[in-house]
Amino acid sequence: MIVSPDEDTISAISTPIGIGAMGIVRVSGPRALAIGARVLGKNLSKLEAKKAFYGFVRNPETGNLIDEVVFLIYHAPNSYTGEDMLEIFTHGGLVAPREVLGVLLRNGARLAERGEFARRGFLNNKMDLVKAQGIIDVVDARSQKALFTSVYRLKGEASETVVSLKKKLEHILISLEATVDFPEEVDEEEKVVTDLYRVAKEMETLLKGMETSRRLRQGLKVVIIGKTNVGKSSLYNALLQEERAIVTPFPGTTRDVLESQLEYEGYPVLIYDTAGIRTSSDEIETISISRTRQAVKGADLVLLVIDGSIPLEEEDEEFFYDLKEKGGLVILNKIDLPEKIDRKIILSYGFPLMETSALKGWGIENILKKVVEMAFLSNIDLMLTDREANYLEEVLKHIRGAVENLNTLDIVGHHLREGVSQLRKILGEEPILNLTEEIFKNFCVGK
Amino acid sequence: MVDYPIIVIGGGHAGIEAALASARLKVPTLLIAINLDNVGWTPCNPAIGGPGKAQLVKEIDALGGEMALLTDKTFTQIRMLNTSRGPAVRSLRSQIDRILYHREAKNALERTPQLSLLQGEVVDTSLVKKGRKKPIFRVTLRDGRNYLSQAVVLATGTYLKGVGRISSYSYPSGRGMEPPANYLSDSLRKLGLKLRRFNTGTTPRIDGRTIDREEMAIQPGEAGLKFSSLSPPVTREQLPSYLTYTTLETHQVVRDHLHLTASRSTDMVKVGPRYCPSIEEKMVWFPEKERHPVFLEPEGFTTVEYYVQGMNISLPAEIQLKILRTVPGMKKVEIIRPGYAIDYDLLDSLQLQPTLMVKNVPGFFAAGQVNGTTGYEEAAAQGIIAGINSALFVMGEEGFALKRDEAYIGVLVDDLTTKGVEEPYRMLTSRVEYRLSLRQDNADLRLTPLGRKLRLVSDERYKLYAKKVKEIEEIIAFLKGKRKKETSLYDYLKRPEVSLWKGGYSPAGVKERDILAISFTELLKYSPEVLEEVNTRVKYEGYISRENKRMADFREMENLLIPDLSEDTVIQGLSSLGAAMLKSRKPKSIGEFLRMPGVSPQDGLVLLDRIRKRKQL
Ligand SMILES: Cc1cc2nc3c(=O)[nH]c(=O)nc-3n(C[C@H](O)[C@H](O)[C@H](O)COP(=O)(O)OP(=O)(O)OC[C@H]3O[C@@H](n4cnc5c(N)ncnc54)[C@H](O)[C@@H]3O)c2cc1C
Ligand SMILES: Nc1nc2c(ncn2[C@@H]2O[C@H](COP(=O)(O)OP(=O)(O)OP(=O)(O)O)[C@@H](O)[C@H]2O)c(=O)[nH]1
Numbered sequence A: 001m002i003v004s005p006d007e008d009t010i011s012a013i014s015t016p017i018g019i020g021a022m023g024i025v026r027v028s029g030p031r032a033l034a035i036g037a038r039v040l041g042k043n044l045s046k047l048e049a050k051k052a053f054y055g056f057v058r059n060p061e062t063g064n065l066i067d068e069v070v071f072l073i074y075h076a077p078n079s080y081t082g083e084d085m086l087e088i089f090t091h092g093g094l095v096a097p098r099e100v101l102g103v104l105l106r107n108g109a110r111l112a113e114r115g116e117f118a119r120r121g122f123l124n125n126k127m128d129l130v131k132a133q134g135i136i137d138v139v140d141a142r143s144q145k146a147l148f149t150s151v152y153r154l155k156g157e158a159s160e161t162v163v164s165l166k167k168k169l170e171h172i173l174i175s176l177e178a179t180v181d182f183p184e185e186v187d188e189e190e191k192v193v194t195d196l197y198r199v200a201k202e203m204e205t206l207l208k209g210m211e212t213s214r215r216l217r218q219g220l221k222v223v224i225i226g227k228t229n230v231g232k233s234s235l236y237n238a239l240l241q242e243e244r245a246i247v248t249p250f251p252g253t254t255r256d257v258l259e260s261q262l263e264y265e266g267y268p269v270l271i272y273d274t275a276g277i278r279t280s281s282d283e284i285e286t287i288s289i290s291r292t293r294q295a296v297k298g299a300d301l302v303l304l305v306i307d308g309s310i311p312l313e314e315e316d317e318e319f320f321y322d323l324k325e326k327g328g329l330v331i332l333n334k335i336d337l338p339e340k341i342d343r344k345i346i347l348s349y350g351f352p353l354m355e356t357s358a359l360k361g362w363g364i365e366n367i368l369k370k371v372v373e374m375a376f377l378s379n380i381d382l383m384l385t386d387r388e389a390n391y392l393e394e395v396l397k398h399i400r401g402a403v404e405n406l407n408t409l410d411i412v413g414h415h416l417r418e419g420v421s422q423l424r425k426i427l428g429e430e431p432i433l434n435l436t437e438e439i440f441k442n443f444c445v446g447k
Numbered sequence B: 001m002v003d004y005p006i007i008v009i010g011g012g013h014a015g016i017e018a019a020l021a022s023a024r025l026k027v028p029t030l031l032i033a034i035n036l037d038n039v040g041w042t043p044c045n046p047a048i049g050g051p052g053k054a055q056l057v058k059e060i061d062a063l064g065g066e067m068a069l070l071t072d073k074t075f076t077q078i079r080m081l082n083t084s085r086g087p088a089v090r091s092l093r094s095q096i097d098r099i100l101y102h103r104e105a106k107n108a109l110e111r112t113p114q115l116s117l118l119q120g121e122v123v124d125t126s127l128v129k130k131g132r133k134k135p136i137f138r139v140t141l142r143d144g145r146n147y148l149s150q151a152v153v154l155a156t157g158t159y160l161k162g163v164g165r166i167s168s169y170s171y172p173s174g175r176g177m178e179p180p181a182n183y184l185s186d187s188l189r190k191l192g193l194k195l196r197r198f199n200t201g202t203t204p205r206i207d208g209r210t211i212d213r214e215e216m217a218i219q220p221g222e223a224g225l226k227f228s229s230l231s232p233p234v235t236r237e238q239l240p241s242y243l244t245y246t247t248l249e250t251h252q253v254v255r256d257h258l259h260l261t262a263s264r265s266t267d268m269v270k271v272g273p274r275y276c277p278s279i280e281e282k283m284v285w286f287p288e289k290e291r292h293p294v295f296l297e298p299e300g301f302t303t304v305e306y307y308v309q310g311m312n313i314s315l316p317a318e319i320q321l322k323i324l325r326t327v328p329g330m331k332k333v334e335i336i337r338p339g340y341a342i343d344y345d346l347l348d349s350l351q352l353q354p355t356l357m358v359k360n361v362p363g364f365f366a367a368g369q370v371n372g373t374t375g376y377e378e379a380a381a382q383g384i385i386a387g388i389n390s391a392l393f394v395m396g397e398e399g400f401a402l403k404r405d406e407a408y409i410g411v412l413v414d415d416l417t418t419k420g421v422e423e424p425y426r427m428l429t430s431r432v433e434y435r436l437s438l439r440q441d442n443a444d445l446r447l448t449p450l451g452r453k454l455r456l457v458s459d460e461r462y463k464l465y466a467k468k469v470k471e472i473e474e475i476i477a478f479l480k481g482k483r484k485k486e487t488s489l490y491d492y493l494k495r496p497e498v499s500l501w502k503g504g505y506s507p508a509g510v511k512e513r514d515i516l517a518i519s520f521t522e523l524l525k526y527s528p529e530v531l532e533e534v535n536t537r538v539k540y541e542g543y544i545s546r547e548n549k550r551m552a553d554f555r556e557m558e559n560l561l562i563p564d565l566s567e568d569t570v571i572q573g574l575s576s577l578g579a580a581m582l583k584s585r586k587p588k589s590i591g592e593f594l595r596m597p598g599v600s601p602q603d604g605l606v607l608l609d610r611i612r613k614r615k616q617l
C-alpha cells in the first residue's frame, strides 16, 4: 500500500532503539492530534505549531504516568509527511519510548511500516522520490543493523516457527477455499475445524515465545514481595549493587514501589521493591498496599523474601498465592543469623528456594542467574523484532477470530486470509497467496 | 449509413446478453449465429450457478440481464450450496432443461424490439472507415452478403477453427456436431488482433434407461428457490440427480489407455481448464485418490439422456463405454453421445479494455469464451458488459466498467484485462478480495441502481429494488428502536444463537435459536429475502465495515490515473518488467498497473513521481 487511507494514523520510534539520552516517537495522520490529546491529556489543536511543550504521557484508562515528555505538533500540510503530526521526545533507553509508542498504538495509531513516514511525505508532495528512497534505504539499513548489533543476542531463526505456522494456516485456508468453491466434490470442513483447533493450541507456545521476546525488548519485570522487615529493600540494593532504597531496622520502612533497571549478561531486568504487607488501618499503608498489589499484577516473576531468623508466620504464607499466580522464587534471607524457620513448610509449596544474606551479599548472583534462566532461556527459540511481534499479534487475533467463528466458513476464510497475509509480510513475501492456483494444485475438482 | 448500428456475432450466452442489452438501450442490433436452432445452447453440463457462478447470474439479473429469468423458467432442479457456511459463499445451483432453455432464450431475443436475428456464418469483419468515435465495420457472410455497422461484438465461443477430437480421430467442429467457423480467425488477425489457442472437453451422454439407480445416492432439488426477483415462485416438480463413484477398476482401464487420449495421440494444444480435468488427467495428477465422484444429471424433462459429470474424456468411444461400465450403477450403461475434446482459437484478453472493447480497434468488442473464459455464466456476464458498452459507444457516451470492489463481474473482467489468462478461466469465490461484501443476496442492492442509470433496468425491477431498500431501512430502524436484555434488538441480533426469522439457514452447530420474528410478529410481513438480508447485514456489520475500509484503499489507487505517457521514451527507475507492462498494456491507473504481473510497489512510486513532475511542467 503506498497511499495512506483516510483515518489511518501511524506511529513509530524514530531514534535507534536503546541508544541515546532521548527517544523520539512520531505520530502522523489525520488522527495524530486526537490520539495525542488522549495520551497527553491536553487539547493539542489549540497549541502553536512547531513549538516545544512540556507534558506527561499517561495511560488514559488508568491515569498511570508513563513518561515525562517534550512534544511538538505540526499541522497538515506543513510537516515532514504533509499530514498532521505529533513528535514526542521521551526519556532515553529501552523502556520509555516503547511504552509511549505502546500507549499510542492502543489508542488508535497503527505501527508504521518500514519507511512509511518517508513514503507518505513523498505521496503528499513533500519530497521527491530520490530523497524518499534515500530515507527508506536508511531505515531499512538501520533495522537490519539493529537486528545484529542489538545489545541482546537475538537468535535470528525466529522464522522457523513463523514459517511453519504460515504453512499450516495456508494449508487450512486452501482446504477451506476448495470446500466452499467446490462443495460437491470437496468436503474438508471437518479437517479445517480440527486443524484450526490444533493450530490454536500451538499458538500457546508461540504466545510464550512472544512473551519472552517482549521481555527481551522491554525488560523482565521482577517484583520483590514479602512481609515487613524481612529484608526486601536490602535485597533490592544488593541486586542493584547500589544503595537505592532506604533500609532501617523498623518494619514499614518502604512505602512506595521503587523501580530500577539492570542488566544481567545482557538480559534486561526491571526490579521493583515494594512495601511489606501487613494488616493495618493506617491510611498511607492502605495506599502502599494497593500499590504493591498493582506491581504484583504487572510482574513477570516475583521474589518472595522470607526471614529465616524467625519462625514462619501466617503473613508469610499469604504471599504464596502471588507466587503461585506469577511464578518465581522463595528467597530465604538473613542466613547469616541462626536459623529459626521450619524449611519443610516452605518447601512443601514446591517453589525453588534460594538462600541469601542481603546484608553480607551472599547468594545474590545466583538469584539473577536463576531468574534469567527461568524467564529467557526456556523459550529462546522465538525472538522477534517489534515489527514482527506486532504482525504476529495480528495473526493471533485472526486465529482466535477464526476459531470463534467456526460455524461460518466465510468468516473463517476472512480471518485466515488476513492471518496468512500478515505472516507473509513478516517473512517478506508477497502478501497475497494465489488461492486459485493452490486449489488446483491440491485438489481434484471439476466435472 | 450503416445497416445496423451494432452487430453481435454469436448466439451463445455471451451473444444473447450482449444483443439484449444493446437493443434494450434502444440501439438497433443484429445478432448473427451459424445456426439459430442452437441459440443459448449448453454444450457441456446442463447446469447454471454454483459458487462464483451464482453470484454472476444474480449480478447479470440485477443489471437487467436475462440469464436468471431463463434459468428460472427452465430448471429441472435447484439447490442452495454451502448453506451452513455463511452468506458470502452460499450459492444457488440449478440444472436446466437444455431444449427448453434454448427455446426460452430464442423467444427472449424475438420478443425484444430493435433486435433482429440472422442465420449465417461470418467470414470477415473489416474496417471500412477508421475512427476513434465513428468507425464503420463491414461484416461479411460466407455467401457474400455484407452488413455495415458502427460496432461489432464478437461472441463466437469455441467455434473459431474449432477441432473436435476423440482420441486420434478429429473433425472440424464448433462444438458437438456443429460446423466450425474456419475463416474468421484470419480476418481478425488482419484487424490487428492477437490470437491464441486453448482446449476443453466434455463428458459422454448416456441413456438413463440403462442405469441402476438403486446403486447410487439420490440428490433431490429444494423447493422455494429461484434466481431472479422478477420470476414468479417456481412450483414445478423437480428431477433428481444421482451420485456414484469411480472404482480402482475404472482407474486401471483409464491408465491402460492413457496413450490414446487426444492430447497425447495428436498435436492438440494442451491448454485446458485445470479445474475441470479429464478423467485421464485425474489419473496423472491425483494418482493417490482411490475414487472420484460421478454425478448423473438429467438433460431435460423430455429426454432420457444424462450428463456424466466427472467423466470428461477424449478416449476412443468403445473405451469410454468400457470405463463407464466399471462404475457402480452403470454395469449395463449405453452411451448415446461420446465425450470429446475440442480446441479452438481465441483472443488474447490483454488486448481488451475493462469495457471489453479492443484497445486498438475502437468499436470492436469481444465477450465470452472467445476471451479465454469457460462457462455459460462467465460468458453471459461479459456479454452484458460488451452489449452495454457497444450501445454507449454508438451513442457517443462514456463507457461502463465494474470494479473489483463492486461485483464478481468486475473481478472477472479485471482478471482478464490486467492479469490475462493462461488457461480457460472460471469464476470462483476465492478470486474475490471483498467476498463478504459482494454476495449473491445483495447483487440487486449493489448493481440495480447502476443498471437503472444505464436505462437497462425496467420499471418493474426497479420498483422491487426500491421496495427492498425501503423495507431494509424500516426493519433496521425497528431493531434499533426496540430493546431486549438491556441492549437494543439490533445488538441483540448479533449473538450467534439469535436470528431474525425462522427460515433461512442457521450457522452450523447452533441448536437452540432465539427467533425474533416469533416475539415480534410485525416482522412477519416482510419477505424472506429482506429478512435474510438484514440478518446478514447486522451480524456481519463489523467485518463488512473493515472490508469497506480496504475497499476505500483500493479505490484510492484506482483513482490515481495514468495520463498518456507515449512521449516519455524512458522513465528512469522503473524495473524492466514494470516498463514493459506500462508500454504494452497501457494501464489506466496506478492500481491497475500494480496488479500487472511483475510490477513492484517501487514501480508504482516511480511512475507516480513521473506523473507529478509532468504536471508541474
Ligand atoms: C466441449 C465443450 C465443453 C465445455 N465444458 C464446459 C464445462 O464443463 N463447464 C462450463 O462451464 N463450460 C463449458 N464449456 C463452455 C461453455 O459451453 C461456454 O463457455 C459457453 O457456452 C460460452 O458461451 P459463448 O457465448 O461465449 O459461446 P458459445 O456458447 O460457444 O456460442 C458461440 C456462438 O457463436 C456463433 N458463431 C461462432 N462463430 C460464428 C461465425 N463465424 N459466424 C456466426 N456465428 C458464429 C455460434 O453459432 C454460437 O451461437 C464447454 C464447451 C464445449 C464446447
Ligand atoms: N542480619 C541480617 N540482617 C538483615 C539482612 N537483610 C536485611 N537485614 C536487616 O533487616 C532490617 C530490615 O531490612 P529492610 O531491607 O528494610 O527490610 P524490608 O523488608 O524492606 O522492610 P519494610 O520495607 O519495612 O517492609 C534491616 O535492619 C536490615 O539491616 C540479612 O541478610 N541479614
Ligand SMILES: [Mg+2]
Residues within 6 Å of the ligand: A232, A233, A234, A245, A246, A253, A254, A274, A275, A276
Ligand atoms: Mg523496605
